[in-house]
Each structure stands twice: as C-alpha cells, then as structure tokens.
Amino acid sequence: MTKTKAPIILDARDLEPPEPMVRTMEALDTLAASEKLLVLLPREPYPLYRALELNGFTWKSERQADGTVEVLIQHQKS
Template identity: 65%
Template sequence: MSRADADAVLDVRGYEPPEPFVRTMEALDQLERTKSLLVLLPREPFPLYRALEINGFCWQTEFRPDGSVAVLITHRTQ
C-alpha cells in the first residue's frame, strides 16, 4: 500500500505516544465518508484498532521492512 492508495496521508512516525493516536483521531474527524486516510506509524497501533472499530472504520495494515506500519483507514460501509 502506498501514498497513491489514499486520499490523505498522516505521518506520525516521529511522535511519542499518545500523539500518533490523538492526531489520527483528529484527522478521522475530518475525513469525508468516501475518502481514505493512510497513517504511517512507528509500530502496530493496537489501541487505535479498537477505536476504529467502535467509531465505524475499517482498516488494512501493512508492515514495512524498516519496522514501521502503514494503516489505510476508510469508513465502514453499511
């Protein structure tokens, strides 16, 4: 998955917790229903997955060779 797969990209690899979670949730608040957000993280975001599920999002996770993680997030369709 690449930046071309997403409508918006949020790179939070340089931030300390809980900043990646907070910034991701803020970005999702602004995400239109038909758009997607690619979040680049330093590690797998287990707490984020639960928040996404509760808030009606689905996601795909890709593990990168450098140890970082890319999560492509979209609104769940009914």
Template identity: 90%
Template sequence: MKPSIVLDARDLEPPEPMVRTMEALDKLAMSEKLLVLLPREPYPLYRALELNGFTWQTKRQADGTVEVLIQHQEP
C-alpha cells in the same frame, strides 16, 4: 484508490499519534481514505476504529514502518 490524507506519525511521542489520527478521522469524508504511518503496530487504535465505524488494512514495510489505511465502513 490512493489515500486522500497521509499522516506521518513515526516521529511523534504517544499519545500524539492516536490524538492526531482521531482528529484526522473527524474530518474524513465518507469517500476518503486516511493513511497513517507509524513506528509500531497501533493495537489501541484498532479498537477505537472498530467502535467508531471504520475499517482498516495494515501493512508492515521492510524498514519497520506500519501503514494503516483507514476508511469509513460501508453503510
């Protein structure tokens, strides 16, 4: 399934990527997925996702971009 929302945070300075990701997750419907594009692995984000009931898949692209596909955990 394709992501419903794509957030390109590769050119943002911390903590802006985390802030914008959490804002997007607040609006994410149960059936939607959020794809976040980042310049590095977002370890602090993973803990926040876990605590807030989200699952994720991470892929690293050849250009160094880290793609994190996020969705709500199944009930």
C-alpha cells in the same frame, strides 16, 4: 470508470504517544465518507484498532521492510 482518490497521509512515526492516536482521531473527525486516511506509524497500533472498530471505521495494516506500519483507514460501508 470511478477514479480512486489518493489517501490523506498522516506521518506519525516521529511523534511521542499519545500524539499519533490523538492526531489520527482528529484526522478521522474530518474524513469524508469517500476519503481514506493512510497513517504511518513506528509500531503496531493495537489501541487504535479498537477505537476504529468502535467508531465505524475499517482498516488494513501492512508492515514495511523498514519497520513502518502503514494503516489505511476508511469509513465502513453501510
């Protein structure tokens, strides 16, 4: 049985642009292949999705009841 590690959490809800994007990309630079990054944002990060695609990441977004957008990011499987 494989144990899933808890994702690294980056709460960027109170940051002004471009800080959420900058901090997310910095966190991804250090993300191991087996790790996941959960980013909490105040709105849908459309520019981030394109950057993730270009840099070999997959993601899943989910909007919470309070309006927070949770984006779970991981490396693409080869």
